Amino acid sequence: MTAETVISCKNAWKIFGADPKKYLRSMPAGLSFDDIRADGYIAGVKDVSIDVTRGEMLVIMGLSGSGKSTLVRCFSRLHDITGGTITVEGQDLMSLSEKELIELRRNKMGMVFQSFGLLPHRTVLENVAFPLEMRGQDKHARRERALEVVKLVGLEGREEYFPRELSGGQQQRVGIARSLAIEPDIWFLDEPFSALDPLIRREMQDEFLRLQGMLGKTIVFITHDFDEALRLADRIAIMKDGAVEQCDTPDQIVLNPATEYVRKFTEEIDKARVVRAGVLAQGQVMGEGEPVEASASVQDLARLLVQDARAVIPVAQSSKVIGGMDRAAALEILLEAS
Amino acid sequence: MADITSDLKADTTSPAQWSRSKWASVLLLVAVVLTTLRYGGLLPDSLHRIPEAMIPPFAAWLDVFFNFVKDDLGLLTLTRTLTEGLEWLLDITANLMFGKRRWPFIGPIPWTAVAGVAAVVGYHLGGWRMALLGAGTFIWTALIGQWTIAMETMSVLMVAAPLAFFIGLGLGILAWKYAAVNRAIKPILSVLQTLPFFTYLLPAVIFFKVGPTAGAVATTIYAIPPMILMTTLGLQKVPSEVVEAGNMSGCTKWQLLRHVYLPSARTEILVGVNQVIMLCLAMVVLTAFIGMPGLGAKLLAMMGSFKLGRSFEIGVTIVLLAVTLDRMSKAWVVRQPVHFERGTPWWRKHIVLLMCIGVFVFFCIAAQFVQVFAEIGRKQNFSQGKEIDTLIKGFLALDPVQNTTQAIRYVLNVWILNPFRDFLLSIPTPAFILLVVAFALSLGGGRPAIYAAIFFGLVALSGWWDRSVITLYSVISAVTLALLIGVPLGITAARSEKWSQRVLLACDTAQTFPSFIYLIPAIMLFGITATSVVMSILIFAMVPLTRYTIEGLRTVPPEMTEAADMAGATRMQKLMKVQLPLALPTMAVGFNQAIMFAFFMVIIAAFIGTQDLGQELQRTLAGTDLGKNFVLGICVSLMALTFDLTIMKWATERKKALGLPD
Amino acid sequence: MNKFTTALTAGVLAFAPMTLLAEDSSDPIVIPVHNWSSQIVMSHVVGQIFESMGNNVEFVTTDSQAVYESVRLGDVTLEMEVWEGAFGASFRAALEKGGLHDAGDHDAVTREDWWYPMWTKDACPGLPSWEALNECAAVFATAETGDKGRYLDGPVDWLKHGQERVEALGMDFVVVNAGSAAALWAEIGAAEADKRPVVVFNWTPNFAEAVWPGEFVEFPEWVDGCDKDPAVGPNPDALYDCGNPADGYLKKAAWDGMKDKWPGAYDVLTKISFTNPQIAEMARLVDVEELEPEEAAAEWLEANPDVWQGWTS
Known part of the structure; x- marks a missing residue:
C-alpha cells in the first residue's frame, strides 16, 4: 500500500x-x-x-x-x-x-450523528451554516456556502424550515449538509x-x-x-x-x-453477493475465452457459472486479465448461499 | 440459626423495613412513657422543657455576626451602593409605568397603549382568547380605578423578575457546570424555599433601604430558586449528540454554552421564567410590609380600614394579572418556531413587532386628544367596593350562615383544636422530638430520622419551643382537615375530565388569590380564634392536595385499570386496590406541598392573632432585630424541612418500588 | 392633555426650583405613608403644601414602627403622625440613637383604650363605667371564654397591657389579642351584623369613629406613674390599674438633615398643627367618600385655605 x-x-x-x-x-x-x-x-x-x-x-x-x-x-x-x-x-x-x-x-473534520444532533431553534440554513458561523466566517459567505451544501443534499426550498418541520430522512440530510459545510x-x-x-x-x-x-x-x-x-x-x-x-x-x-x-x-x-470475481482470481492459471469483470460478484455471474463449461474462467480488471477463477470454487460459494 | 431466620424474613419483607418500624415503635414507646411520667408528676421540669439557663443566646450571637458582616466587613456600604444602581433602574420603570418624576421623564405610558400591546402579544401567543384575556386584564385594572397602583407594582416586578431570571440562570449554569457549586447551592435552596418570607423582608430593609428597592430585592430572592433548578435541569437534559455536534462544529466553550446548550434548554428555562413571574406576583402583598408600593400596599390600607369590597377588587386584579402572565408565559413555553416561506417580505416576518409598535404609537397619540385614553380618574371608574361590602356583610349576617359558623366554631375550638393544642403542649420536649423522629424513621428511614432529631433538637435549643409547637399544631390541624376535604374532592373530580379541569382551575385561582383576603372573612365567620387560623390555612393547603390527587389518579397507567376491570373489580375495589396505591406517591408530593403551604400560611395567619412563631416574626419586622428574626425563621424552616425530607424520601422510594416515573 | 409636553415640563421644572425659589434642595422630600387613612391623607396634604412651595415630594409606603429607623438614616425625611401610645417607644428609641428630632406637637390629642360600639349599650346600659362593664361581663362571653367576657386587645406587640389591667382590677374578662388592626375591624364588622355586644381596643382619631359610633370605657383616671409604681391607682399592689391617658400627644418627627437641606419646608413643618376634627375630616374623605388620598388631600386643601395658608406665608 x-x-x-x-x-x-x-x-x-x-x-x-x-x-x-x-x-x-x-x-x-x-x-x-x-x-x-x-x-x-x-x-x-x-x-x-x-x-x-x-x-x-x-x-x-x-x-x-x-x-x-x-x-x-x-x-x-x-x-x-x-x-x-x-x-x-x-x-x-x-x-x-x-x-x-x-x-x-x-x-x-465533519461528523454525522445517529439522532441528527440538530439545533432545534435554528432553521435548516442556520444549522448548516453553524460550523461556519463558529469559525467566524462572515454572514454573506457562509450563507452562500450553506445554500450550496443544502442544494447538494437535495433540500433546496426547505432552507427556512425548522428541524421539527422535517421528516427523519430530511433531518439527516441537514446533518450531512452541516458536516460537509466546512469541506x-x-x-x-x-x-x-x-x-x-x-x-x-x-x-x-x-x-x-x-x-x-x-x-x-x-x-x-x-x-x-x-x-x-x-x-x-x-x-x-x-x-x-x-x-x-x-x-x-x-x-x-x-x-x-x-x-x-x-x-x-x-x-x-449471502456470500455470493459479497465475493467478487477479482478475489477468486488465482495468479497461476489464466484460463481461456471471454473474461469476466473483476468487480462482478459471484451472484452476478451465477448463470454463467452454471452454464459455462470452462474449469477456469479468466478475470479482467480494466480490460486486462489479472488471473483465472476456479469455476468449481465459485460454484461452491454460490451453492452454499442457497 | 439467627442468620437463617433473618434470611427467611428477608424473603417476605425487606429487613430494613422491618427494623425501621421496630425502632420507630421503640421510640414511640419511650415517648409515651415520658409523657405518662410527666402526667404522673414524676418527670422533673428540666426534662419537660429545656431550662432557660441552658438555652444558648443564638440571637445575640447572630446579631454580633450580622453586625460584623454589616459594618466591619462593609457589607452595608456595598449593598447601599447596589441600592443606588437598583434605584436607578426602578426609577426608569417607575417613570414609564406611572410617571414618577425621574429620568427619562417620558411616562406614564397611557393605559390603552399597554392594553393594546397586551392584546397583540396575547393574540400572537394564543389567539383571540389570549388576546381577550391580555387586553381584558388591563382594561379591568384601568376601569376599576387601580391603574396607577397596579403599575407601581408592575414597575417593580419589571425589574425584579429579570433580575431573578439572570441571577437564577447564572447560578443554574454554575451549579450545572461545577459539582461543588451544586453541592453548596442545594441545601441553601432547600432552606430558602422553606424560610418564612418575613425572614427575607427584614434583611432586605436593613441592607436595601425601605421602599421599592427592598421590595424588589426580597421579591428577587424569593423568585430565584426555581430558576436555578430549572436551568440546571434543562442543561442536563440537552441530548449528548447535540452537544457533540456543537463540539464537532468547532465551538469554543463559550460558543457551546451560548449557541448550543442554552437554546436547547429553552423549554426548561422558559418554565423557569414562568415560575419566576408567578413567585414575583405571590410577593406583591407581602413586600408591602417593607414599603413596596402598589397593589399590596393598597390592599393592606383597604383592609386596615375595613373595606372588604375594595380589597376584594384588588385581589381580583392580582389574580387576573397572575393568570394573564401565567397563561402567556406558558403559551410561550410550548410555542415552537414556524418557518416563513422564502421570499417573505421583511414586514411580514416581523408583523407582531410592527403591530405592537403600531398599536402603542396609536394609543400614545390618541391619549393626547382623548383624556380617558390616558388615564381614568377616581370618579370615573367603576369600582363597586361599597356594593360588594354590603353584599359580603349581608351574607355574613344571614341566620343560617351565622348558625352554621357558630356551630363549627364551637365544636372545633372547644372540643378539638384547643384540647389538641393543650395536649401537644403537655408533651415533654424530649418525648415530642422522639415522636417526630419515630415518624421520620418509619416513613423515610435512617437519614431523615437523623435530620429530624438534629432539626427539632435545634428548635428546642432555640428557646422558642412552645411557639414552635403551636405553629406545628396549626399546621397539623389544618393539613388534617385539608386531607379530609381535599382528597375526596380530588377523587370525585378525577372521575371525569371535565370536572378535573374545573377543579384544577379553581385550585389555580385559589392559589394566586392574595392569601390576606381570606383572613377578614375568616375572622368575620369564626372570630379571632384558632378556627379562623386553621380555616385560612385550610384553603391554601387544600389546593396541592386536591391537585396532586387528581394528577396521581389520572396518571395511573391505563393498562392497570383495564386489568382491574377485566378482573371484575367494582368501582370501589378498583379505587382502593389499584388506583389509590399507585397514585399514593404522587399524592404524597401533594401532601408535602400542603405542609409547606401550611407553614407559609400559618405565618400570615399571625394577622388574625396567634401565639406562634409567626406572631413573633411579625413583631421583629418593626425593629432591627436581625438575630431574633433569623432564629425564628430558621425554626420554621427546620420544622418544614424535616417533613419535606421525610415525605419526599418516602415518595421517591415508593415510586421506585412501584416502577413509576419520577 | 399633552403627556409628552407635560413630562418635558415636569423634567424642566424638576431643575427649576434650584435657581428660582428659596434655597430648598430640589431633591424630593420623602414622606412616609402607612396603612391608615388619616395618616395617608395628612401626609398628602403636607406633601401638596410643600409642592405648592416649589419643592419636590415623594411618598413611600413603610411600616409604622420601622419608619423611625428610616427617618433616622434620612431614607425618609419626616413623619407626620407620632402617636404617644402606639409609637412613643419606637420614636424614643430612635431619638436616643440620634438622627431625628421632635418637630412639634399637633393640637390634636390621641387616646387609646377599651372601646365599644354604641349598640353594646343596649345590652349593658351602665356603660361607659368600667364597673358596669365588669358586671355585665357575661354579655361578652364567647364559645371559648366560658362565662367570662372577652376583651379583644390590640396585637401583642402594641403592648397595651390589657391582661395586666384585667388582673389589677379583678375583672371577669379574658383578654384575646388580635393579630392586626384589620382583625379588630373584622370582629366589630361581624358583631355589627347581629348587633352583638363587643368590647375591643380602639383609638382616636380613627376612621372607625365615622363607621361605627362608639365610646371609650371610663377606667379609673390616668395618674402619672400608674405604669411604674404599684401604689398609684386604686389597687395598691398592681401596675396598670388605671385607664390610659385621655390626651396623649400627636407629634411630628423630622430627620436632622432636613433643616439644612430644605429650610423652607422645615420651617413650615414645625408650624403645621392639625386638630382632631380636621384629622377626622381627612379620614372621612377617604373612608366614607371613597376618594383617593391625593384627591382627598386636594379637596381638603381647597376647602380649608385659612387653616394652612398661614403656615406657608
Whole structure:
C-alpha cells in the first residue's frame, strides 16, 4: 500500500470508571473485557490499532455496546483516550491544545450523528451554516456556502424550515449538509441511517454513495447493519467488547473470518453477493475465452457459472486479465448461499 | 440459626423495613412513657422543657455576626451602593409605568397603549382568547380605578423578575457546570424555599433601604430558586449528540454554552421564567410590609380600614394579572418556531413587532386628544367596593350562615383544636422530638430520622419551643382537615375530565388569590380564634392536595385499570386496590406541598392573632432585630424541612418500588 | 392633555426650583405613608403644601414602627403622625440613637383604650363605667371564654397591657389579642351584623369613629406613674390599674438633615398643627367618600385655605 495514512490508531485504550488512567497503568496484560468489568471499569475501546488511508471508506461494525461509537469519538477526540496514541494527519490528537483541537475540527473534520444532533431553534440554513458561523466566517459567505451544501443534499426550498418541520430522512440530510459545510477531509458518520425507515435508509445510502463518488473523502462509517457495511465499505472493522476482531475487505471477512465471532457474524450472509470475481482470481492459471469483470460478484455471474463449461474462467480488471477463477470454487460459494 | 431466620424474613419483607418500624415503635414507646411520667408528676421540669439557663443566646450571637458582616466587613456600604444602581433602574420603570418624576421623564405610558400591546402579544401567543384575556386584564385594572397602583407594582416586578431570571440562570449554569457549586447551592435552596418570607423582608430593609428597592430585592430572592433548578435541569437534559455536534462544529466553550446548550434548554428555562413571574406576583402583598408600593400596599390600607369590597377588587386584579402572565408565559413555553416561506417580505416576518409598535404609537397619540385614553380618574371608574361590602356583610349576617359558623366554631375550638393544642403542649420536649423522629424513621428511614432529631433538637435549643409547637399544631390541624376535604374532592373530580379541569382551575385561582383576603372573612365567620387560623390555612393547603390527587389518579397507567376491570373489580375495589396505591406517591408530593403551604400560611395567619412563631416574626419586622428574626425563621424552616425530607424520601422510594416515573 | 409636553415640563421644572425659589434642595422630600387613612391623607396634604412651595415630594409606603429607623438614616425625611401610645417607644428609641428630632406637637390629642360600639349599650346600659362593664361581663362571653367576657386587645406587640389591667382590677374578662388592626375591624364588622355586644381596643382619631359610633370605657383616671409604681391607682399592689391617658400627644418627627437641606419646608413643618376634627375630616374623605388620598388631600386643601395658608406665608 502506498496510500497515505490519515488516521493512525496505535494500541488505543478508552476505559470508563473512577480513575481509569491509574487503573490502566497498573493493569496486568491480557485482561478480558469481563475481568475489567469485575474491577469496576468498562473498556470502551480495548487496545485498538487501526489505520485509515486517504480516500478510503472504513466501516466499523459491531453490535450495540461493542465500542464502535466510542472508537469514532476517540478519533475525533470527543472522548480523550486513556492510553495509546491516535494521530490525525500526523498530529498526535492527545497533544493538541484546546485551541488546536478546535482549529482541527473547524477545518478538517465533519461528523454525522445517529439522532441528527440538530439545533432545534435554528432553521435548516442556520444549522448548516453553524460550523461556519463558529469559525467566524462572515454572514454573506457562509450563507452562500450553506445554500450550496443544502442544494447538494437535495433540500433546496426547505432552507427556512425548522428541524421539527422535517421528516427523519430530511433531518439527516441537514446533518450531512452541516458536516460537509466546512469541506472536511475526514468524515465521521455514526450510524447515520439507523434511525430511519428501511426504505428511506436505502435511498439515503444511494444518496451517500453518490456524494462520496463526487467528494472522495476519507470516511469512517459506523453501522450495526452488515448489509449496509457490505454495500459501502472498502474495509470493514468488526468490533466486540471494545476490541477489533478483524479488519479487512468485505470479501476476506466473508471468506476467511479471523475469529469464531466473525464467522458467526458472517454465517447468515449471502456470500455470493459479497465475493467478487477479482478475489477468486488465482495468479497461476489464466484460463481461456471471454473474461469476466473483476468487480462482478459471484451472484452476478451465477448463470454463467452454471452454464459455462470452462474449469477456469479468466478475470479482467480494466480490460486486462489479472488471473483465472476456479469455476468449481465459485460454484461452491454460490451453492452454499442457497 | 439467627442468620437463617433473618434470611427467611428477608424473603417476605425487606429487613430494613422491618427494623425501621421496630425502632420507630421503640421510640414511640419511650415517648409515651415520658409523657405518662410527666402526667404522673414524676418527670422533673428540666426534662419537660429545656431550662432557660441552658438555652444558648443564638440571637445575640447572630446579631454580633450580622453586625460584623454589616459594618466591619462593609457589607452595608456595598449593598447601599447596589441600592443606588437598583434605584436607578426602578426609577426608569417607575417613570414609564406611572410617571414618577425621574429620568427619562417620558411616562406614564397611557393605559390603552399597554392594553393594546397586551392584546397583540396575547393574540400572537394564543389567539383571540389570549388576546381577550391580555387586553381584558388591563382594561379591568384601568376601569376599576387601580391603574396607577397596579403599575407601581408592575414597575417593580419589571425589574425584579429579570433580575431573578439572570441571577437564577447564572447560578443554574454554575451549579450545572461545577459539582461543588451544586453541592453548596442545594441545601441553601432547600432552606430558602422553606424560610418564612418575613425572614427575607427584614434583611432586605436593613441592607436595601425601605421602599421599592427592598421590595424588589426580597421579591428577587424569593423568585430565584426555581430558576436555578430549572436551568440546571434543562442543561442536563440537552441530548449528548447535540452537544457533540456543537463540539464537532468547532465551538469554543463559550460558543457551546451560548449557541448550543442554552437554546436547547429553552423549554426548561422558559418554565423557569414562568415560575419566576408567578413567585414575583405571590410577593406583591407581602413586600408591602417593607414599603413596596402598589397593589399590596393598597390592599393592606383597604383592609386596615375595613373595606372588604375594595380589597376584594384588588385581589381580583392580582389574580387576573397572575393568570394573564401565567397563561402567556406558558403559551410561550410550548410555542415552537414556524418557518416563513422564502421570499417573505421583511414586514411580514416581523408583523407582531410592527403591530405592537403600531398599536402603542396609536394609543400614545390618541391619549393626547382623548383624556380617558390616558388615564381614568377616581370618579370615573367603576369600582363597586361599597356594593360588594354590603353584599359580603349581608351574607355574613344571614341566620343560617351565622348558625352554621357558630356551630363549627364551637365544636372545633372547644372540643378539638384547643384540647389538641393543650395536649401537644403537655408533651415533654424530649418525648415530642422522639415522636417526630419515630415518624421520620418509619416513613423515610435512617437519614431523615437523623435530620429530624438534629432539626427539632435545634428548635428546642432555640428557646422558642412552645411557639414552635403551636405553629406545628396549626399546621397539623389544618393539613388534617385539608386531607379530609381535599382528597375526596380530588377523587370525585378525577372521575371525569371535565370536572378535573374545573377543579384544577379553581385550585389555580385559589392559589394566586392574595392569601390576606381570606383572613377578614375568616375572622368575620369564626372570630379571632384558632378556627379562623386553621380555616385560612385550610384553603391554601387544600389546593396541592386536591391537585396532586387528581394528577396521581389520572396518571395511573391505563393498562392497570383495564386489568382491574377485566378482573371484575367494582368501582370501589378498583379505587382502593389499584388506583389509590399507585397514585399514593404522587399524592404524597401533594401532601408535602400542603405542609409547606401550611407553614407559609400559618405565618400570615399571625394577622388574625396567634401565639406562634409567626406572631413573633411579625413583631421583629418593626425593629432591627436581625438575630431574633433569623432564629425564628430558621425554626420554621427546620420544622418544614424535616417533613419535606421525610415525605419526599418516602415518595421517591415508593415510586421506585412501584416502577413509576419520577 | 399633552403627556409628552407635560413630562418635558415636569423634567424642566424638576431643575427649576434650584435657581428660582428659596434655597430648598430640589431633591424630593420623602414622606412616609402607612396603612391608615388619616395618616395617608395628612401626609398628602403636607406633601401638596410643600409642592405648592416649589419643592419636590415623594411618598413611600413603610411600616409604622420601622419608619423611625428610616427617618433616622434620612431614607425618609419626616413623619407626620407620632402617636404617644402606639409609637412613643419606637420614636424614643430612635431619638436616643440620634438622627431625628421632635418637630412639634399637633393640637390634636390621641387616646387609646377599651372601646365599644354604641349598640353594646343596649345590652349593658351602665356603660361607659368600667364597673358596669365588669358586671355585665357575661354579655361578652364567647364559645371559648366560658362565662367570662372577652376583651379583644390590640396585637401583642402594641403592648397595651390589657391582661395586666384585667388582673389589677379583678375583672371577669379574658383578654384575646388580635393579630392586626384589620382583625379588630373584622370582629366589630361581624358583631355589627347581629348587633352583638363587643368590647375591643380602639383609638382616636380613627376612621372607625365615622363607621361605627362608639365610646371609650371610663377606667379609673390616668395618674402619672400608674405604669411604674404599684401604689398609684386604686389597687395598691398592681401596675396598670388605671385607664390610659385621655390626651396623649400627636407629634411630628423630622430627620436632622432636613433643616439644612430644605429650610423652607422645615420651617413650615414645625408650624403645621392639625386638630382632631380636621384629622377626622381627612379620614372621612377617604373612608366614607371613597376618594383617593391625593384627591382627598386636594379637596381638603381647597376647602380649608385659612387653616394652612398661614403656615406657608
